[in-house]
Amino acid sequence: MQERLKILLVSSEVDPFAKTGGLADVAGSLPKALARLGHDIRIIMPRYKQIKNTEYLNDMPVEMDGHLETAIVRQAMLPVKGGEADLKIPVYFIDNYKFFYREGLYGHIDDGARFNFFTKAVLSALPKLDFKPDVIHCNDWQTAMLPLFLKVKYEDEPFYKNTATVFTIHNLQYQGRFPKDVLITLNLPEKKFFTPDQLEYWGQVNYMKAGILYSDLINTVSDKYSLEIQTSEFGEGLDGLLRKRAQDLYGILNGIDYNNFNPETDERIYKNFSLATIEDKRENKYALQEELGLPKKDVPMISLISRLASQKGLDLLANVINDLLETNVQFVLLGSGEDRYQHFFSELKIRYRDKAAIHIGFDADLAQRIYAASDIFLMPSRFEPCGLGQMISMRYGTIPVVHATGGLEDTV
Known part of the structure; x- marks a missing residue:
């Protein structure tokens, strides 16, 4: 040793x-x-x-x-x-x-x-x-x-x-x-x-x-x-x-604790799953849809768990989110931060109540359920020293879509 x-x-x-x-x-x-x-x-x-x-x-x-x-x-x-x-x-x-x-x-x-x-x-x-x-x-x-x-x-x-x-x-x-x-x-x-x-x-x-x-x-x-x-x-x-x-x-690249972020044993998600039982991931989506008041549909669920700040590239997302929600998808957001973004996404929830679930604030257990339920995880950061969300999402079988910067480029 x-x-x-x-x-x-x-x-x-x-x-x-x-x-x-x-x-x-x-x-x-x-x-x-x-x-x-x-x-x-x-x-x-x-x-x-x-x-x-x-x-x-x-x-x-x-x-x-x-x-x-x-x-x-x-x-x-x-x-x-x-x-x-x-x-x-x-x-x-x-x-x-x-x-x-x-x-x-x-x-x-x-x-x-x-x-x-x-x-x-x-x-x-x-x-x-x-x-x-x-x-x-x-x-x-x-x-x-x-x-x-x-x-x-x-x-x-x-x-x-x-x-x-x-x-x-x-x-x-x-x-x-x-x-x-x-x-x-x-x-x-x-x-x-x-x-x-x-x-x-x-x-x-x-x-x-x-x-x-x-x-x-x-x-x-x-x-x-x-x-x-x-x-x-x-x-x-x-x-x-x-x-x-x-x-x-x-x-030196950050990492995550695989014992803490483990879809096979995580007690915070609706249904445990692994690579061998990946079909059980779908049950997490259906359960989250019910919890958040979204229609129970097998459509792509896109999520964002983030501090709502300019660094996180939310202006980029704001420019396209309306067009995105005109397609057959659902959008889930968890986070808090700058008032302008909190207001923007709160209004988005009113406009697309059947497609968007917006939770202003932070809830660690809800975050885990979102990681487990989503199909796509967004990280459009303007810059990102490392980021952990993209690693957690991959651990739960969710595809990260990221801006090629900092640690996002190193890990995805």
């Missing part, structure tokens, strides 16, 4: 504890794969108010803007299905009422300070947990300050002497930009760090930039996207910096 590593995955969201998107799926499934390979993998994330049933471990003071905040460390276990033995991954939670007991994970005016506190608490907690990682794996802007803080504040700390950092860019569009006074909550001098060659970006502090500058290695979630973000078209203003670090930048 390869060398057994001690790995800490740091993420702002992890399925099944807290989720807003694909980051949580990856943060919840990648550690399981690493555990099956024999590595000592652990996870750390904020404890949001909806997270229950955690065990108190310890607490510690964390300096923030000249005063002390308390970080409470809690723990739960993440079971690992599939493999020769039953495994459980320790999941640590950083708990603080002021910063994390909010409605929603993100979108708060003090998000910069919130995740600075999280970063500091993570590095303070590890010695108390007696877990000395070989690799700290950071994900997206919410954890991007950790590599910087590790190198600047802990460079002489023996505990972290041989710890390396990996920074994964799941979506470069979301960079975490905040006013320069956010540096105070990291105790970093403005004169040194608020410069164009450091963290300054158009008059703000750019967290994503910190992760790119200070992590030992960088990866994105597909080969194609790792090349795309080095261009002005997809680089979101950071393409020059990414080109400078090209020798440390890798594309």
Whole structure:
């Protein structure tokens, strides 16, 4: 076997504890794969108010803007299905009422300070947990300050002497930009760090930039996207910096947990099926039609499960969906996002009530039933770092029709 590593995955969201998107799926499934390979993998994330049933471990003071905040460390276990033995991954939670007991994970005016506190608490907690990682794996802007803080504040700390950092860019569009006074909550001098060659970006502090500058290695979630973000078209203003670090930048394709997404055993779908019993997939379509109030017909069912945002290419779909629904098909949508798209698809439901079922919001169980029931799955994204929907749809025998970009081109 390869060398057994001690790995800490740091993420702002992890399925099944807290989720807003694909980051949580990856943060919840990648550690399981690493555990099956024999590595000592652990996870750390904020404890949001909806997270229950955690065990108190310890607490510690964390300096923030000249005063002390308390970080409470809690723990739960993440079971690992599939493999020769039953495994459980320790999941640590950083708990603080002021910063994390909010409605929603993100979108708060003090998000910069919130995740600075999280970063500091993570590095303070590890010695108390007696877990000395070989690799700290950071994900997206919410954890991007950790590599910087590790190198600047802990460079002489023996505990972290041989710890390396990996920074994964799941979506470069979301960079975490905040006013320069956010540096105070990291105790970093403005004169040194608020410069164009450091963290300054158009008059703000750019967290994503910190992760790119200070992590030992960088990866994105597909080969194609790792090349795309080095261009002005997809680089979101950071393409020059990414080109400078090209020798440390890798594309590693995301994957899905085949134990979680398995049509033979999935308890969330109407009828289980396999390649040998693929005809049973049709029963899922009929049952979904009944659930959603669509006529029970053996016609092509086209589905879209997506955040309703411009990135997802919904303007392309809006241009053709009326013509499409004039043909003998049914259309099912699950998602939420920008008001203009929510309004557009809600009106579409009224106009084509016998052909279109529109569910504004997100329901994980309904999503599984849609994957299992559909014939065609749409992903017309303008850009897509990787995407998981196309992989899930193929797992359930549903044909993905995608825009040839990023991870969609790598996987379909």
